[in-house]
Amino acid sequence: xxxxxxxxxxxxxxxxxxxxxxxxxxxxxxxxxxxxxxxxxxxxxxxxxxxxxxxxxxxxxxxxxxxxxxxxxxxxxxxxxxxxxxxxxxxxxxxxxxxxxxxxxxxxxxxxxxxxxxxxxxxxxxxxxxxxxxxxxxxxxxxxxxxxxxxxxxxxxxxxxxxxxxxxxxxxxxxxxxxxxxxxxxxxxxxxxxxxxxxxxxxxxxxxxxxxxxxxxxxxxxxxxxxxxxxxxxxxxxxxxxxxxxxxxxxxxxxxxxxxxxxxxxxxxxxxxxxxxxxxxxxxxxxxxxxxxxxxxxxxxxxxxxxxxxxxxxxxxx
Amino acid sequence: xxxxxxxxxxxxxxxxxxxxxxxxxxxxxxxxxxxxxxxxxxxxxxxxxxxxxxxxxxxxxxxxxxxxxxxxxxxxxxxxxxxxxxxxxxxxxxxxxxxxxxxxxxxxxxxxxxxxxxxxxxxxxxxxxxxxxxxxxxxxxxxxxxxxxxxxxxxxxxxxxxxxxxxxxxxxxxxxxxxxxxxxxxxxxxxxxxxxxxxxxxxxxxxxxxxxxxxxxxxxxxxxxxxxxxxxxxxxxxxxxxxxxxxxxxxxxxxxxxxxxxxxxxxxxxxxxxxxxxxxxxxxxxxxxxxxxxxxxxxxxxxxxxxxxxxxxxxxxxxxxxxxxxxxxxxxxxxxxxxxxxxxxxxxxxxxx
Numbered sequence: 246x247x248x249x250x251x252x253x254x255x256x257x258x259x260x261x262x263x264x265x266x267x268x269x270x271x272x273x274x275x276x277x278x279x280x281x282x283x284x285x286x287x288x289x290x291x292x293x294x295x296x297x298x299x300x301x302x303x304x305x306x307x308x309x310x311x312x313x314x315x316x317x318x319x320x321x322x323x324x325x326x327x328x329x330x331x332x333x334x335x336x337x338x339x340x341x342x343x344x345x346x347x348x349x350x351x352x353x354x355x356x357x358x359x360x361x362x363x364x365x366x367x368x369x370x371x372x373x374x375x376x377x378x379x380x381x382x383x384x385x386x387x388x389x390x391x392x393x394x395x396x397x398x399x400x401x402x403x404x405x406x407x408x409x410x411x412x413x414x415x416x417x418x419x420x421x422x423x424x425x426x427x428x429x430x431x432x433x434x435x436x437x438x439x440x441x442x443x444x445x446x447x448x449x450x451x452x453x454x455x456x457x458x459x460x461x462x463x464x465x466x467x468x469x470x471x472x473x474x475x476x477x478x479x480x481x482x483x484x485x486x487x488x489x490x491x492x493x494x495x496x497x498x499x500x501x502x503x504x505x506x507x508x509x510x511x512x513x514x515x516x517x518x519x520x521x522x523x524x525x526x527x528x529x530x531x532x533x534x535x536x537x538x539x540x541x542x543x544x545x546x547x548x549x550x551x552x553x554x555x556x557x558x559x560x561x562x563x
Numbered sequence: 564x565x566x567x568x569x570x571x572x573x574x575x576x577x578x579x580x581x582x583x584x585x586x587x588x589x590x591x592x593x594x595x596x597x598x599x600x601x602x603x604x605x606x607x608x609x610x611x612x613x614x615x616x617x618x619x620x621x622x623x624x625x626x627x628x629x630x631x632x633x634x635x636x637x638x639x640x641x642x643x644x645x646x647x648x649x650x651x652x653x654x655x656x657x658x659x660x661x662x663x664x665x666x667x668x669x670x671x672x673x674x675x676x677x678x679x680x681x682x683x684x685x686x687x688x689x690x691x692x693x694x695x696x697x698x699x700x701x702x703x704x705x706x707x708x709x710x711x712x713x714x715x716x717x718x719x720x721x722x723x724x725x726x727x728x729x730x731x732x733x734x735x736x737x738x739x740x741x742x743x744x745x746x747x748x749x750x751x752x753x754x755x756x757x758x759x760x761x762x763x764x765x766x767x768x769x770x771x772x773x774x775x776x777x778x779x780x781x782x783x784x785x786x787x788x789x790x791x792x793x794x795x796x797x798x799x800x801x802x803x804x805x806x807x808x809x810x811x812x813x814x815x816x817x818x819x820x821x822x823x824x825x826x827x828x829x830x831x832x833x834x835x836x837x838x839x840x841x842x843x844x845x846x847x848x849x850x851x852x853x854x855x856x857x858x859x860x861x862x863x864x865x866x867x868x869x870x871x872x873x874x875x876x877x878x879x880x881x882x883x884x885x886x887x888x889x890x891x892x893x894x895x896x897x898x899x900x901x902x903x904x905x906x907x908x909x910x911x912x913x914x915x916x
Contacts, residue, residue, distance in 0.1 A: 266757050271769060278773050375589040382655060385905065389845065389897035391852050393872060394890035397879055405882050412880065500762035504853050518765070519857050522772040530772045537765045545760070 253550050260546045267538045268320070271531050272313050282329070282527055316531075325532035330524050335532045339514060343536060345416065346506070346513035349429055350498040353436040358491055361441040365448025366475075372453060380445070387442035392501060396435045396508035403431060414511040432509040439501065440494045447493075451486035455479050485552040492548030499540045568605070571613050575601065630658035652906055659902030666896055670715040677709035682864035689878060699885055702874050710866035711889055717861055718868045719896065721778065722848040728786035729847065730840055733793025738824045740794070741801035752798070755791035763788045763850055771859050781860065785847055792846075796839050800832040807831075834911045841904035845897045852893045868893050 275282065283299035300306055304315070319325060325335035368380045387395070404412040414429050455461065456479060464478045503515030510516070514533055521529035579594035597616070604612040634657035638649050649657075669676060678695075679685055683705060690700035698707035740748040758766070766788050774780045804810065805828065813827055854860040855869025863870065868889035875886035 263757060263760050267761055270757065270761070274769055274773055375593045379593075381905075385901050386894070386898050389849075389901050390894040391849055391856070391869075391890060391897075393853070393856050394887065394894050397872070397876070397887055397890060401879055401882065401884065401887070405880055496762075500765055503764055503768075504856065507857060518768055519859075522768045522857075522859065525772055527772070530769060534761070534765050534769045538761050541762050542760055 249554065252553055256546060256549050256553075260542050264539055264542055267542075268317055268535060269313070271534050271538070272316060275527050275531065276309055320532070320535060325535075326528045328521075328526055328529050330521075330526045330529075335528050338529070339517065339532055339536065342512055342514045342517050345511065346499070346502055346515060349432060349436070349506075349511065349513060350495065350502060352426070352429060352433040353440065353498055354495055356433065357437040357441045357444065357494075360437075361444035361494075362448055362487060362491075364441075365445040366452055368445065369449045369452035369456070370475075372449070384442035384446050387438050388446075390439075392435060392439060392504040393508050395438050396432070396505055399431050399435055400508075403434075412509070414509040416512055429509075429511065432505050432511050435505050435508070436498055436502065440498055443497065444490050444494050447490040448487060451490065452479065452483055454486075455483055482556075485556040488551035488555060489548045492544050492551060496541050496544035496548075499544070500537055565610075568610060568613060571601070571617065572598070626658055627654055630654045630661055633657050633661040633664075648910075651910070655902040656906035659899035659906075662895060662899035663903065666715055666719060666899075669712055670719055673712050673716045677706075677712040679706040679709040681705070681710055681713035681866040683709070689875075698888065701871065702877075707871075707875075707885060707888070710871060711868070711892060713866040714868045714871065714889060714892070717865050718852070718855070718893075719848070721781065721861060722844060722851050725782045725785035725851065726789070726840065726844045726847045728782055729789040729843060730793050730836075732786055733790035734797045734836065735824075736790070737794045737797025738801045738828050739820070740798050741805050741828070742820050742823055748798075751794060755794050758788065758791045759795075763846070764853060767850060767854060768857075768859070771854070776859050776862060778861070781851070781854070785850060788850075789843055789847055793839060793843060796835065797832065800835050801828050804828050804831045834907075838904050838907045838911060841900050841907070845900050845904075848893070848897055848900075 282303060283296045283305060287295055287299060304312060307315075316326070323336050325339070327333065328335055328338065331338075364380070368377050371377050400412045403409050410431050411428055412431070414432050416425060416428065420428070461474060461478055464474045469478070502513060503519060505511070506513040506515040507519055514536065518530065518533040518537075520526075521533065575594060575598045579591050579598060582591035582594055597620075601613060601616060604616065608615075631654060634649060634652060634654070637657070637660070638646050641649060652660075678697075684703060685696060685706050686700045686704045688700065688702050688704050690696065690704065692699040696706045696708065698711070701707050701710065736751050740751045767784055770784045770787075771780070774784070810823065810827055813823055818826075851860055852869040855867050856873050858870065858873060860869055861867040863874075871889040872886050878886050
């Protein structure tokens with residue numbers, strides 16, 4: 246068990262280093278701005294004094310590395326400074342919205358993950374049949390469609406024409422959980438469609454790969470019943486790829502949510518990011534990007550750790 | 564029970580019985596599942612649902628017929644080697660090729676096909692379709708159909724340019740890294756790791772917020788974001804080629820790096836690279852469409868499918884499908900490219916499972 250711990254810690258360290266480099270990237274990108282933030286925000290008509298005052302207020306008179314360390318030490322404890330547009334504290338704006346986004350992603354994941362894995366295994370067992378072909382075409386179509394296309398189709402048919410679900414996922418604090426689930430069903434369903442297709446294809450590929458290996462052949466030849474081959478021989482080895490698939494798709498859920506949130510006017514962090522980008526509100530953009538990147542890295546890390554834990558061979562890298 | 568419903572079930576059940584009689588098991592399974600699904604749908608959705616199923620089935624049939632015809636057409640006009648390859652193409656692949664072909668024609672001859680200019684105001688806002696405007700007017704009274712045709716040129720053209728740029732950057736870096744090895748390889752590899760660990764849409768938004776939105780910036784940003792993926796693949800493919808004996812021989816002959824890349828490595832890694840180009844194009848196309856949808860891509864008045872969806876989205880709440888047409892155009896092209904790539908990957912990997 247000790248060697249597993251060391252590998253997990255190593256992976257964690259690597260993730261932290263990546264995050265550190267990304268924080269430099271996110272901070273440095275803004276430094277690349279032609280002129281500086283003060284000029285960009287105030288625009289061409291600003292007087293020399295105004296710009297100077299803004300620089301002073303933002304602390305731009307200090308060298309970049311100092312400001313970076315300042316920003317980073319703030320970011321670590323969750324303080325991202327103040328918004329340039331509204332002047333409010335960035336963390337206070339982001340926190341509830343990030344919670345909303347996580348809620349939506351979790352909602353979609355709870356539906357998509359079991360469904361995708363079960364369907365993926367079924368399709369893998371029925372490979373090269375008509376159903377496999379149909380599933381292949383359907384999943385490819387779903388992956389290829391932009392999220393807003395799926396979203397608007399769902400709005401058109403499940404909201405406008407039939408009125409089963411609301412088209413706009415506005416939330417307020419006094420809603421019951423059931424009501425919230427009903428409200429956010431369409432955005433969740435949109436993400437389920439996209440993510441499920443990905444997961445199904447990857448699960449299918451993983452299972453087919455496994456079923457082609459010699460020990461499965463051996464199990465079959467010695468007369469093990471089909472269900473036992475799957476449950477006792479294939480599944481224990483399939484966990485690693487499946488965990489990988491799930492974690493990668495959760496990462497996709499968290500980030501692919503941006504477009505879905507805009508379509509359904511859902512108060513999540515993705516919409517905040519898009520608004521901030523149009524308004525060129527840099528502290529908010531930086532904070533959102535860092536949050537997204539950290540989540541993405543964390544889930545990728547989880548994928549790695551999960552596959553190491555379920556596959557003893559990976560514990561002894563050559 | 565009217566004649567349509569009766570005819571519908573008679574046809575389906577009759578066809579599945581025929582299929583069963585002639586031992587066409589897959590066709591029977593498909594037809595009979597459709598029958599069973601229709602029972603459920605008919606009870607819930609009534610005649611409407613059955614009608615939709617018929618329309619969908621008919622359009623799938625039409626698409627299959629077109630793809631079959633197009634494949635035969637391609638086989639007839641191509642040379643012997645290509646013929647052999649094309650005969651193995653599944654219908655989905657030839658459907659994909661047909662769609663790509665149509666889009667190419669639409670993009671290249673846009674000014675000839677489109678009845679009006681892309682920024683020309685013809686009627687009132689959101690005018691319904693009439694004999695002048697095939698699909699009606701958009702939010703400023705411009706002809707929707709003309710804008711979709713021009714969109715093929717603008718949207719696809721930009722995506723192709725960005726993919727091309729990403730590809731040249733990634734492939735060159737990948738092959739150089741494979742040939743040179745050492746610190747260059749390490750440096751490129753780590754840079755690619757970092758760029759790939761930020762989600763692409765988020766990275767694009769960050770960079771766009773800084774550099775503002777114009778076409779050059781868009782192309783460069785997308786190229787930078789997607790080059791690492793190409794780099795990784797090229798590095799892996801070229802890495803397998805570099806260890807071959809003929810590379811050793813060329814090195815001993817005294818050939819330079821550039822010669823090695825151009826004459827030895829590139830010809831031996833084209834197949835996976837072409838498939839990757841298709842995949843990459845899909846990603847880039849979807850990313851650019853997403854950015855335009857957010858209002859951060861190609862700027863008006865240039866016609867662009869992503870922004871057209873956004874601008875006309877209000878129509879959805881009146882039950883109109885017009886805003887879905889540009890979105891469907893995006894989806895259709897991506898599906899088409901994916902179908903072709905799927906077939907190419909299947910061929911090159913030799914995975915027969």
